[in-house]
Amino acid sequence: MADTAPSHPVLLGIVGGAHGLKGECRVSSFTAEPQDLGAYGPLFDKRGARYTVLSARIQKNVVVVRFEEVRDRDQAERLNGTELFVDRSSLPEDEEDDDFYIADLVGLQVVTVAGEAVGTVVAVHDFGAGDILEIAPERGQSVMIPFSEAAVPEVDLDGERIVVEPVAAGLVEAKPEPGEDGAPTR
Known part of the structure; x- marks a missing residue:
């Protein structure tokens, strides 16, 4: 387990404020078992400050x-909003070949199902309705696509790429079939 600030940080939780008078904090945990927040070693904030979990209980x-x-x-109040990280190397390896951590997607190349280059995954966001991939194209502004099976039918960690379906990902508009939505039938 890492004992220094992470070089490959993975977000495990966000402090939501103080709880009680003795310095306990309310934390939104992103671990499979929320109370396992400290099971991977000390946590670190973006500045590199270390936090060692002495106890954790679900409330x-x-x-x-x-x-x-x-x-x-x-x-505890000063920690409100603080993101807590561990290094990727502190996390257990995936048990199944098709399992991965969301953080593993950052840096992967993105191509369409037809093999056309789209860009590189630069971040994964969760605004409350599911994960969103932020993709930076070679030129221009980054785009956001839903991380769903329809939009991202393949994640190939060994090949260091993900495959996206452009229509489901919202990268292009669907073309109506003849006879649909006033499209010509000839």
Whole structure:
């Protein structure tokens, strides 16, 4: 397990504020078992500050965490909104060949089902309705596509690429079939 700031960070949680008077924090956990937030070693924020989980318990839809480095409510309040990371190397390897971590998608090349280059995955976002891939083309502004089976039918980690279906991904508009939506039938 890594004991220094991550070189390949993976987001495990976000502090949502203080809980009680003794320095506990409410944390939204992104681990499979929310209370396992500290199971992968110390956590780090974007600046490299270290947080060691002493205890974690589920309360409603968050995990209440006691960090060794946080002694009182004032310190806990200052952590509100802090993202907590571990290094990718601290996470267990995938058990199945087709399993992967969302963070593994960043840096992969993106091609259409026809083999045309689209760009590179630069980020994965979750705004609450499912994961969204941000893709930077060689030129121009980045585009966002849904990370769904319809839009992304193939993830090839060994080949370091993902394959997208342009219509389902929203990269091109669907062409109506003859007779649909006033399209000519001749």
